[in-house]
């Protein structure tokens with residue numbers, strides 16, 4: 001990794017962005033957004049549809065380069081990196097889970113979960129071991145040899161979560177991760193994600209317009225029409241339901 005230059009952000013935030021602007025086809029999606037995220041923090045990005053949540057996650061994760069502004073990860077500038085370096089950063093240090101699991105249908109569950117490691121050049125054997133360990137921690141070890149067509153939506157989303165966790169990333173970006181799920185499955189997935197993040201000191205940025213989902217975060221920031229609309233510490237954690245408690249048997 002490149003040494004931080006002299007004008008690096010002054011603090012130890014894992015992610016730090018200043019004055020981001022991004023327009024899709026000349027239509028502004030982000031306007032003057034500044035945000036900082038602490039190591040291990042779970043931050044909810046809230047706001048109605050079209051408010052810019054996905055665009056912000058994509059800028060912070062290096063998928064999109066902001067047209068103006070700066071993004072720093074661990075005091076290293078992301079906004080000045082070329083596409084290949086950003087791609088490697090995403091593969092090695094970040095995990096992503098979206099509102100659709102987006103599993104490759106021809107691969108088994110463990111192979112889907114192992115993909116980031118295989119793409120990074122890990123041996124088949126070590127990638128399989130790591131993927132199966134994560135499937136086990138997420139209580140879906142029994143699905144390892146199944147293909148996505150044989151999985152429920154909730155099971156597929158757990159495999160997608162295992163894929164996001166398999167390289168033990170510094171940051172997980174979660175874009176409406178519970179959107180396709182029923183209430184019970186939603187609570188299970190959220191609990192699984194937050195337990196995994198807390199036990200492995202992973203920072204989570206989660207876009208959502210669901211109040212119960214936002215409530216598991218340590219802090220939330222709201223977007224409206226691409227601008228920051230407000231920031232607050234989360235009011236209270238979601239109630240521990242029996243489903244929540246049975247979410248997973250994560251061992252740190």
Ligand SMILES: Nc1ncnc2c1ncn2[C@@H]1O[C@H](COP(=O)(O)OP(=O)(O)OP(=O)(O)O)[C@@H](O)[C@H]1O
Pocket residue numbers: 024025027028029047048049050051052053054055056207209
């Ligand atoms: N690829 C694109 N091309 C053109 N416009 C886009 C594109 N992606 C997003 N937009 C527009 O940018 C704005 C912000 O969209 P974005 O998806 O970031 O918001 P969001 O809060 O994540 O919404 P949602 O909850 O619906 O995903 C919206 O007006 C949207 O229509």
